[in-house]
Amino acid sequence: MRIVAVCGVGVGTSAILKGNAERALERLGLTAEVTASGLAGLREAAADAQVVLTSTELADRVREELGRTWAEVIEVENYFDVEEIGRRLDASLG
Amino acid sequence: MTLPPLPDDAIVLRADVADWRDAVRAAGRALARSGATLPGYADRMIDVLVEFGAYIVIAPGLALAHARPGPDVRRSGLSVVTLAEPVAFGHPHNDPVRVVLGLAVSNAEEHVASVADLANVFNERDAIDRIATAETAAEVRAVLRVAGGEGDRPTDAAEPSS
Numbered sequence: 732m733r734i735v736a737v738c739g740v741g742v743g744t745s746a747i748l749k750g751n752a753e754r755a756l757e758r759l760g761l762t763a764e765v766t767a768s769g770l771a772g773l774r775e776a777a778a779d780a781q782v783v784l785t786s787t788e789l790a791d792r793v794r795e796e797l798g799r800t801w802a803e804v805i806e807v808e809n810y811f812d813v814e815e816i817g818r819r820l821d822a823s824l825g
Numbered sequence: 826m827t828l829p830p831l832p833d834d835a836i837v838l839r840a841d842v843a844d845w846r847d848a849v850r851a852a853g854r855a856l857a858r859s860g861a862t863l864p865g866y867a868d869r870m871i872d873v874l875v876e877f878g879a880y881i882v883i884a885p886g887l888a889l890a891h892a893r894p895g896p897d898v899r900r901s902g903l904s905v906v907t908l909a910e911p912v913a914f915g916h917p918h919n920d921p922v923r924v925v926l927g928l929a930v931s932n933a934e935e936h937v938a939s940v941a942d943l944a945n946v947f948n949e950r951d952a953i954d955r956i957a958t959a960e961t962a963a964e965v966r967a968v969l970r971v972a973g974g975e976g977d978r979p980t981d982a983a984e985p986s987s
Contacts, residue, residue, distance in 0.1 A: 739877035742933045743891035743940060747883060750941030751948070767937045769893075770877070788880035788916065808918050810883040811947045 732763040732824070733780040735802075737793055741769025747810050748784055755817035761824060770796050777802050782823055786810070827939040828903060832974020835859035835904040835927075836962040842906075845879075845914040845922070846871055849890045851906045852927030859974070861902020862929045866892060870927065874914070882916035887953050889943075891928040901936060902929045905965050907957050923957040946970060 736752055738745035745767035752765050768776035770789070773796045777783050780802045785793045787806040794804055805819045835855045842848040853867020869892035874881060882888045904927035911921035926943075930936035946952055952968055959965045966973055 739873055739880065740891065740893045742893065742930050742936060743889050743928050744881055744883050746937040746940035747889070747944045747947075749937065750944030753941075754944070754948070767941075769933075786880040786883070787918075788878045792877070809885065811944065812884075813948060 732761075734763050734765045734782045734784060734820075735773070735777045735780045736765060736767050737770065737773055737783055737785040737789065738767075739770055739789065741767055741772065744786070744810065745769065748807065748816075751810060751813050751816055752784055752820065755813045755820055758813070759817055759821055761820070763824075773797060782820070784816070828942055828969070828971045829861070829901045829939075830972040830974055831903050831905065831962075831966050831969060832859050833962045833977045834974065835861070835902065836965055837904075837906045838959060838962070838965075839909040840906050841909050842912055845874070845888075845912055848888070848906060848908060848912055848922065848925050849874065849927075852890045852904050852925045855904035855906060856902050856927045856929050859902055859904065861898070861900055861904075863897040863899065866895075866897045866929060869893070869895065869897065879914040879916040879920075882914045882919040882922055884947060884953060885919045886911070886921070886923040886957065887919070887947065888914055888922045888925045889928060890925055891930070894930055894933055898929045898931050901931050901939075903927065903969075903971065905956065905969070907959065924953055943969075
């Protein structure tokens with residue numbers, strides 16, 4: 732399973748989201764490869780991803796950039812709320 | 826932990842800022858002062874907010890200002906600005922911002938892992954509070970678990986606000 736964490740530029744907030752998504756997956760007992768991406772490289776990065784994680788602020792831009800995709804876009808409000816991230820991942824993957 | 830060092834030059838405590846641009850500019854000035862970036866990097870951090878919105882306010886009270894790697898990044902660096910008065914960045918849930926982290930990376934792939942380490946720090950619920958109320962640069966470094974720079978003042982000296 733592949734998950735892509737997305738932010739505007741792909742070096743700051745997406746990296747933090749990646750770290751906490753990995754932590755949330757571990758707590759759920761799920762394994763997945765999580766990568767970080769900016770909006771610019773997203774289509775390629777998400778080509779074989781099941782889940783795209785991003786902030787609510789960027790969700791519309793992310794959907795626009797993705798175009799037609801099988802991946803589910805999950806919106807996260809607080810990047811440091813591992814419980815929130817876990818809940819949303821669990822609802823999507825569990 | 827592979828986060829860049831955080832010398833005294835890169836820390837500003839209780840800064841007086843008028844608005845979010847001012848706050849990001851202060852984080853950019855601190856990055857330039859510490860030698861990590863050229864002064865123009867601050868404007869590129871502001872551009873990211875203008876282009877993508879306030880998503881960089883990643884938790885209540887905390888903004889992670891950053892831009893893409895570029896020629897104005899001399900080496901990877903981190904800066905911290907705490908605000909005397911919180912300012913709004915335009916985020917629906919996480920405003921107002923009390924702490925601005927400035928981040929410059931020289932190479933995206935290399936630094937995703939080190940930035941992910943920041944997640945560990947802020948998973949402690951009181952980390953933002955402790956930085957926001959820190960009275961010395963050393964306190965900020967202790968919360969972030971990062972090294973300082975050469976010539977930093979001793980731990981008991983308070984950093985004046987700019």
